[in-house]
Amino acid sequence: xxxxxxxxxxxxxxxxxxxxxxxxxxxxxxxxxxxxxxxxxxxxxxxxxxxxxxxxxxxxxxxxxxxxxxxxxxxxxxxxxxxxxxxxxxxxxxxxxxxxxxxxxxxxxxxxxxxxxxxxxxxxxxxxxxxxxxxxxxxxxxxxxxxxxxxxxxxxxxxxxxxxxxxxxxxxxxxxxxxxxxxxxxxxxxxxxxxxxxxxxxxxxxxxxxxxxxxxxxxxxxxxxxxxxxxxxxxxxxxxxxxxxxx
Amino acid sequence: xxxxxxxxxxxxxxxxxxxxxxxxxxxxxxxxxxxxxxxxxxxxxxxxxxxxxxxxxxxxxxxxxxxxxxxxxxxxxxxxxxxxxxxxxxxxxxxxxxxxxxxxxxxxxxxxxxxxxxxxxxxxxxxxxxxxxxxxxxxxxxxxxxxxxxxxxxxxxxxxxxxxxxxxxxxxxxxxxxxxxxxxxxxxxxxxxxxxxxxxxxxxxxxxxxxxxxxxxxxxxxxxxxxxxxxxxxxxxxxxxxxxxxxxxxxxxxxxxxxxxxxxxxxxxxxxxxxxxxxxxxxxxxxxxxxxxxxxxxxxxxxxxxxxxxxxxxxxxxxxxxxxxxxxxxxxxxxxxxxxxxx
Amino acid sequence: xxxxxxxxxxxxxxxxxxxxxxxxxxxxxxxxxxxxxxxxxxxxxxxxxxxxxxxxxxxxxxxxxxxxxxxxxxxxxxxxxxxxxxxxxxxxxxxxxxxxxxxxxxxxxxxxxxxxxxxxxxxxxxxxxxxxxxxxxxxxxxxxxxxxxxxxxxxxxxxxxxxxxxxxxxxxxxxxxxxxxxxxxxxxxxxxxxxxxxxxxxxxxxxxxxxxxxxxxxxxxxxxxxxxxxxxxxxxxxxxxxxxxxxxxxxxxxxxxxxxxxxxxxxxxxxxxxxxxxxxxxxxxxxxxxxxxxxxxxxxxx
Numbered sequence: 017x018x019x020x021x022x023x024x025x026x027x028x029x030x031x032x033x034x035x036x037x038x039x040x041x042x043x044x045x046x047x048x049x050x051x052x053x054x055x056x057x058x059x060x061x062x063x064x065x066x067x068x069x070x071x072x073x074x075x076x077x078x079x080x081x082x083x084x085x086x087x088x089x090x091x092x093x094x095x096x097x098x099x100x101x102x103x104x105x106x107x108x109x110x111x112x113x114x115x116x117x118x119x120x121x122x123x124x125x126x127x128x129x130x131x132x133x134x135x136x137x138x139x140x141x142x143x144x145x146x147x148x149x150x151x152x153x154x155x156x157x158x159x160x161x162x163x164x165x166x167x168x169x170x171x172x173x174x175x176x177x178x179x180x181x182x183x184x185x186x187x188x189x190x191x192x193x194x195x196x197x198x199x200x201x202x203x204x205x206x207x208x209x210x211x212x213x214x215x216x217x218x219x220x221x222x223x224x225x226x227x228x229x230x231x232x233x234x235x236x237x238x239x240x241x242x243x244x245x246x247x248x249x250x251x252x253x254x255x256x257x258x259x260x261x262x263x
Numbered sequence: 264x265x266x267x268x269x270x271x272x273x274x275x276x277x278x279x280x281x282x283x284x285x286x287x288x289x290x291x292x293x294x295x296x297x298x299x300x301x302x303x304x305x306x307x308x309x310x311x312x313x314x315x316x317x318x319x320x321x322x323x324x325x326x327x328x329x330x331x332x333x334x335x336x337x338x339x340x341x342x343x344x345x346x347x348x349x350x351x352x353x354x355x356x357x358x359x360x361x362x363x364x365x366x367x368x369x370x371x372x373x374x375x376x377x378x379x380x381x382x383x384x385x386x387x388x389x390x391x392x393x394x395x396x397x398x399x400x401x402x403x404x405x406x407x408x409x410x411x412x413x414x415x416x417x418x419x420x421x422x423x424x425x426x427x428x429x430x431x432x433x434x435x436x437x438x439x440x441x442x443x444x445x446x447x448x449x450x451x452x453x454x455x456x457x458x459x460x461x462x463x464x465x466x467x468x469x470x471x472x473x474x475x476x477x478x479x480x481x482x483x484x485x486x487x488x489x490x491x492x493x494x495x496x497x498x499x500x501x502x503x504x505x506x507x508x509x510x511x512x513x514x515x516x517x518x519x520x521x522x523x524x525x526x527x528x529x530x531x532x533x534x535x536x537x538x539x540x541x542x543x544x545x546x547x548x549x550x551x552x553x554x555x556x557x558x559x560x561x562x563x564x565x566x567x568x569x570x571x572x573x574x575x576x577x578x579x580x581x582x583x584x585x586x587x588x589x590x591x592x593x594x595x596x597x598x599x600x601x602x603x604x605x606x
Numbered sequence: 607x608x609x610x611x612x613x614x615x616x617x618x619x620x621x622x623x624x625x626x627x628x629x630x631x632x633x634x635x636x637x638x639x640x641x642x643x644x645x646x647x648x649x650x651x652x653x654x655x656x657x658x659x660x661x662x663x664x665x666x667x668x669x670x671x672x673x674x675x676x677x678x679x680x681x682x683x684x685x686x687x688x689x690x691x692x693x694x695x696x697x698x699x700x701x702x703x704x705x706x707x708x709x710x711x712x713x714x715x716x717x718x719x720x721x722x723x724x725x726x727x728x729x730x731x732x733x734x735x736x737x738x739x740x741x742x743x744x745x746x747x748x749x750x751x752x753x754x755x756x757x758x759x760x761x762x763x764x765x766x767x768x769x770x771x772x773x774x775x776x777x778x779x780x781x782x783x784x785x786x787x788x789x790x791x792x793x794x795x796x797x798x799x800x801x802x803x804x805x806x807x808x809x810x811x812x813x814x815x816x817x818x819x820x821x822x823x824x825x826x827x828x829x830x831x832x833x834x835x836x837x838x839x840x841x842x843x844x845x846x847x848x849x850x851x852x853x854x855x856x857x858x859x860x861x862x863x864x865x866x867x868x869x870x871x872x873x874x875x876x877x878x879x880x881x882x883x884x885x886x887x888x889x890x891x892x893x894x895x896x897x898x899x900x901x902x903x904x905x906x907x908x
Contacts, residue, residue, distance in 0.1 A: 385893075387897045390711045392848070394712060394715050400890065402882070406883035407880075561727075561731065564727045566723060567722075568724060569720075571720040574706070574716045574717045576705075
């Protein structure tokens with residue numbers, strides 16, 4: 017496996033508060049990489065740095081060998097690096113199918129193609145993916161009327177519709193009914209294996225991340241604390257201390 | 264079938280109108296102008312969520328560009344605009360009609376180009392900054408043009424009168440506006456059904472999300488505004504010939520007349536719908552024509568009050584109100600759960 | 607073009623001209639800053655961008671002008687305009703502003719644009735479209751035989767300063783001032799803590815209107831007013847607030863004085879006919895500047 021996202025010595029502070037300090041990590045192509053850490057350890061800050069939400073103070077971020085730390089959000093997204101939001105963001109006034117069709121990968125279209133209509137295949141694919149996340153029956157409902165968990169699933173389906181190379185997920189299971197979590201884990205794994213999408217996941221739920229990821233990074237106080245397989249992380253005394261607040 | 268009949272009847276009315284009401288030729292032409300500017304305003308304001316207060320810039324610029332092209336093809340512009348001499352400079356019939364067609368289309372193209380240039384700067388501005396920024400562009404343009412003697416300064420420009428029977432002229436201008444308006448409507452009906460239409464709706468509903476999904480937001484915003492500016496520019500060009508004489512502040516860059524009318528029309532009719540701006544423009548224009556002369560100088564106060572009331576109490580407009588109360592008229596399936604055999 | 611160049615040349619030939627332009631600019635800039643402060647206040651507290659700001663200024667000017675023509679001492683016009691415009695502001699708040707606070711921003715912008723049209727047209731119907739001013743019979747001070755400062759103008763600046771100081775002290779010390787500042791930071795939290803935000807809103811808007819009215823009453827003594835000058839004052843206020851940012855009082859003052867000076871230089875170089883254009887072009891300049899600033903932090907101007 018080769019490295020697809022390469023974060024080197026990234027430092028980011030907000031008005032004196034150090035959110036990330038010399039963080040380096042690598043996301044392997046085709047794998048599932050996890051990012052864990054206690055609240056306020058700088059996980060979302062790191063995500064936002066990668067997808068271009070704010071400038072970084074120092075360090076470098078490469079995506080497929082290209083430096084992206086100075087690019088704006090939309091350019092990074094057009095390279096095929098997609099993110100979902102911790103607070104879901106969908107088009108609440110439209111129905112699910114419309115939401116899916118809006119998520120067509122515009123970066124793969126020429127300017128003229130964007131003046132075409134969506135084909136039957138596009139619609140089929142949209143419905144297939146809605147079925148994949150279990151929203152097929154609700155596909156004509158106004159998406160704003162769905163429950164929070166369902167909106168999260170819809171956002172996930174929209175991300176898949178966009179055919180990204182890498183998908184960054186910010187707490188995909190937060191707010192989802194515990195009985196549905198197993199199903200979601202399964203779908204995330206299938207998105208990785210069947211659609212070949214590299215996943216990079218922030219997750220608070222240990223059970224979820226240990227079940228899915230092949231490599232896990234742990235942040236604490238803005239610094240990289242540990243890196244390893246789920247087994248190694250689970251048995252790492254530093255990680256346990258960080259979560260129990262030993263320092 | 265029913266729809267085809269509906270459109271056929273509308274088209275028939277459009278064609279017959281100037282002959283049925285020969286006394287109102289100019290008002291009917293102005294009605295089409297209102298429909299055009301309302302539809303184009305809605306392209307960015309309603310469909311894309313970028314509320315411009317400065318679209319009148321393209322109308323005024325269209326007027327000037329069309330006039331300057333027409334004059335420039337025949338006479339030296341600087342000498343012509345020197346008001347004292349323009350009376351002596353004549354145009355042949357051929358020169359007039361060439362100027363009308365080439366000038367109006369040229370005006371459209373020039374406005375589309377300037378929309379791309381201005382948009383490149385202003386589309387970085389969101390929400391209220393965009394509205395104020397575009398308003399600023401329109402006001403600045405009017406002020407600068409009125410200080411620019413080469414194009415006639417504050418006196419404006421005098422174009423030749425329609426060569427031939429003046430009543431025929433009125434019908435000709437009616438049809439020029441009507442053809443532009445119908446073409447625009449058909450164009451928009453198609454445009455809103457494409458992926459492009461969906462993309463600008465996405466920009467309206469959540470631009471950050473659209474960016475994060477890799478939609479070329481800037482490219483789409485510029486394209487939408489340029490297309491909208493093209494049609495306003497063409498309409499401005501036709502207006503220049505219809506009005507014969509125009510000046511920068513009150514006619515061309517008329518920020519508080521047409522510049523705000525178009526917004527009111529769209530709000531009255533319903534933002535973000537295809538028919539809303541049309542319905543709103545007709546309603547607004549009829550109300551205005553009927554009441555204007557009876558308001559005895561208070562018409563502008565009434566206009567301001569109409570804006571405030573529309574914005575504060577009736578922002579969804581007629582189409583919005585209908586959609587909310589009669590969703591079945593729009594084929595909306597709001598609560599349909601059971602679909603044909605689940606896969 | 608030659609005219610512009612020779613005007614610029616004049617500035618270098620007679621440096622003293624610069625001093626005169628700067629002093630004039632600072633004096634008028636102080637009044638711009640006052641109106642802009644009101645705009646920033648309303649913007650910050652209730653997130654309403656008031657495009658009728660300048661029309662409140664002009665309306666205040668007409669109040670003072672009208673009363674002074676009917677025998678009131680001109681200087682009394684400032685406090686009277688303050689009070690009258692407070693009332694006008696309260697009525698406008700009740701009728702319009704209170705209904706657009708929680709709505710999207712374009713609603714408030716367009717509603718106040720409609721309001722601006724109503725106010726300008728009513729002033730036009732009531733007082734006619736001629737320019738008006740109040741002539742004060744005070745002496746003019748001369749410095750270096752060249753710089754003339756009418757005492758009336760000096761008085762105007764002093765009154766503007768006094769008003770600004772009073773408002774700032776009020777915001778810092780009084781209960782209402784604290785409530786306003788709390789609401790501007792987080793309206794919901796303020797409501798939870800028992801602040802009557804509805805009252806805060808109506809007070810803030812009335813205060814803004816009163817500040818504008820007083821500024822207008824000063825302007826009519828040192829300059830001229832006309833029913834349709836309002837939009838230019840609104841745009842100037844937006845320029846100043848956009849340049850300075852919200853809740854940045856020293857910034858508002860600095861930007862206000864800066865705009866005043868810039869406009870005086872513009873008027874000197876390009877001629878008085880370009881005055882409106884210069885105000886608007888300054889707005890575009892400031893917007894572009896802020897935009898470039900935001901691009902650098904990968905954001906857009908919201």
